[in-house]
Amino acid sequence: MGYACPVCETPQADAHHLANHLAFTALLGDDDHEAWLDEHTPGWDEAGEDELAERVVEAAKEVEFPQVFEDTTDDDHHDHDEPRPGELFDDEPPMAGSRGPGGGDLDAETAEALRKARELTRDDDESE
Template identity: 40%
Template sequence: MGYLCPVCAAPFGGGEPLADHLAVSAILHGGDHEAWLDDTVDDWGSISRADLGERVVDHAEETDDHEHIGEHSHRDPEPASGLPNGIDAPEDAAVDGDAALDGDAQAVLREARELTQEMQGDERSESDDERKES
């Protein structure tokens, strides 16, 4: 089941992707997405992605359609990029060279990429440890 963004009506394939959209839009652009989050989920900046997803779906219209970012199918357990929710961001994407983004936006994207890589490393280490224990 999908949800429409309560601000811009963009379709998303679940609560967490919708939460990601709202939070990233609010952080990078402010405006209506930030105002909506401030009015609806006052502690949105300090709660987990899962908690934010659970709270925003209560205010979102359900839809059978959702955004298909990048190339993926619903049978794949994880997008080829290894990023969550079908986010397609190739490792060699030139974040710093993107003239459409200001310095703050570029810094946010760099930090997000680093955190994602750290999380992927943690997940790989845990699965390696589980295999060793078997």
């Protein structure tokens, strides 16, 4: 079982995925997701992932969420612990003149959204 996003009904695997979906979508400029968070979870943009997950799941509808396990796919040649080039939140600054993760000039609003996203997704062990 998972949870449907209360705004767009996109299924999410668990409360943490739902919290991240809502926050990222809001931070990236979706007014509907941001308005929902503002109404149902005031202060959401200052909450950590665990706190936000606890708060958003209270208003979410449980839905079937198909689980795909590595042993049921043909792709057994990857390692989740190995960093991949171009991951969404590389710590490297963007390269001028290119677009996408690891590249592109960011306006102040986008840079702030990425900073907040990094804070929300930072592993508690990293911040100590």
